Amino acid sequence: xxxxxxxxxxxxxxxxxxxxxxxxxxxxxxxxxxxxxxxxxxxxxxxxxxxxxxxxxxxxxxxxxxxxxxxxxxxxxxxxxxxxxxxxxxxxxxxxxxxxxxxxxxxxxxxxxxxxxxxxxxxxxxxxxxxxxxxxxxxxxxxxxxxxxxxxxxxxxxxxxxxxxxxxxxxxxxxxxxxxxxxxxxxxxxx
Amino acid sequence: xxxxxxxxxxxxxxxxxxxxxxxxxxxxxxxxxxxxxxxxxxxxxxxxxxxxxxxxxxxxxxxxxxxxxxxxxxxxxxxxxxxxxxxxxxxxxxxxxxxxxxxxxxxxxxxxxxxxxxxxxxxxxxxxxxxxxxxxxxxxxxxxx
Numbered sequence: 001x002x003x004x005x006x007x008x009x010x011x012x013x014x015x016x017x018x019x020x021x022x023x024x025x026x027x028x029x030x031x032x033x034x035x036x037x038x039x040x041x042x043x044x045x046x047x048x049x050x051x052x053x054x055x056x057x058x059x060x061x062x063x064x065x066x067x068x069x070x071x072x073x074x075x076x077x078x079x080x081x082x083x084x085x086x087x088x089x090x091x092x093x094x095x096x097x098x099x100x101x102x103x104x105x106x107x108x109x110x111x112x113x114x115x116x117x118x119x120x121x122x123x124x125x126x127x128x129x130x131x132x133x134x135x136x137x138x139x140x141x142x143x144x145x146x147x148x149x150x151x152x153x154x155x156x157x158x159x160x161x162x163x164x165x166x167x168x169x170x171x172x173x174x175x176x177x178x179x180x181x182x183x184x185x186x187x188x189x190x191x
Numbered sequence: 192x193x194x195x196x197x198x199x200x201x202x203x204x205x206x207x208x209x210x211x212x213x214x215x216x217x218x219x220x221x222x223x224x225x226x227x228x229x230x231x232x233x234x235x236x237x238x239x240x241x242x243x244x245x246x247x248x249x250x251x252x253x254x255x256x257x258x259x260x261x262x263x264x265x266x267x268x269x270x271x272x273x274x275x276x277x278x279x280x281x282x283x284x285x286x287x288x289x290x291x292x293x294x295x296x297x298x299x300x301x302x303x304x305x306x307x308x309x310x311x312x313x314x315x316x317x318x319x320x321x322x323x324x325x326x327x328x329x330x331x332x333x334x335x336x
């Protein structure tokens with residue numbers, strides 16, 4: 001219990017130092033802090049939970065390799081991890097050029113009726129498709145800012161862009177999505 | 192004293208970041224919210240952005256698998272896989288250059304040697320030496336009594 005309290009209080013750099021020293025008890029805190037966000041980010045690029053979890057795991061494996069040479073004054077861990085997740089996801093996406101929609105059909109609508117569930121599933125698929133059809137950098141900017149709730153500075157750092165360039169990508173991406181998803185938006189207004 | 196925001200800038204912010212003030216740039220959030228409070232046009236832009244936000248929020252991510260941490264623990268504890276060209280990885284850049292140079296030199300040597308042997312012209316004395324122990328007849332060659 002004492003250990004857990006210490007973990008929560010530890011900052012990322014301290015946890016990485018412990019990992020570099022071979023203290024594996026530092027992992028649970030890092031995994032709890034970052035696993036979900038890495039998987040979500042990868043899933044929004046790849047559309048497949050299994051692959052997204054592979055990406056999240058690979059991020060931690062790479063962190064283990066990086067721990068010994070970690071520079072606390074470099075990019076914050078969160079930025080570094082997102083950058084690795086984004087790059088791995090892009091590599092995978094480019095490699096396969098196809099997309100699984102399996103995970104879009106998350107069964108979260110139990111008890112609301114089959115028709116409503118089908119409709120919601122269709123809406124998700126269309127949002128997924130519209131996001132997928134965006135140019136890569138626009139999609140990534142939207143994933144990081146809209147879905148991951150990153151600040152402009154954080155997202156710009158992950159994508160190695162200026163804040164102005166990020167804003168431009170976001171505006172163009174949202175404009176395309178608004179055009180593409182106008183009928184879904186209208187559908188949602190009726191609900 | 193806060194600088195008032197123009198409607199154009201407000202529209203740009205909302206077009207890029209959507210309707211949720213949490214996503215707006217920190218430095219401009221207060222001014223943007225103040226404008227939204229007094230401008231009908233700003234609120235219209237906000238409503239339009241909110242519709243898209245709501246649509247995008249339809250894409251709900253799945254939860255992390257319950258065995259994620261256990262699988263990761265196995266992966267982190269596993270010995271690092273050694274690639275087949277381990278030596279190549281271990282060797283630093285200077286050694287890699289030296290290794291490549293060595294391979295190149297060996298390749299050239301082997302190539303020249305093969306070429307030399309296949310085109311060598313032997314003199315009569317060398318040929319006579321080889322033939323001195325050779326059988327005189329085909330039967331002898333085949334060791335037929």
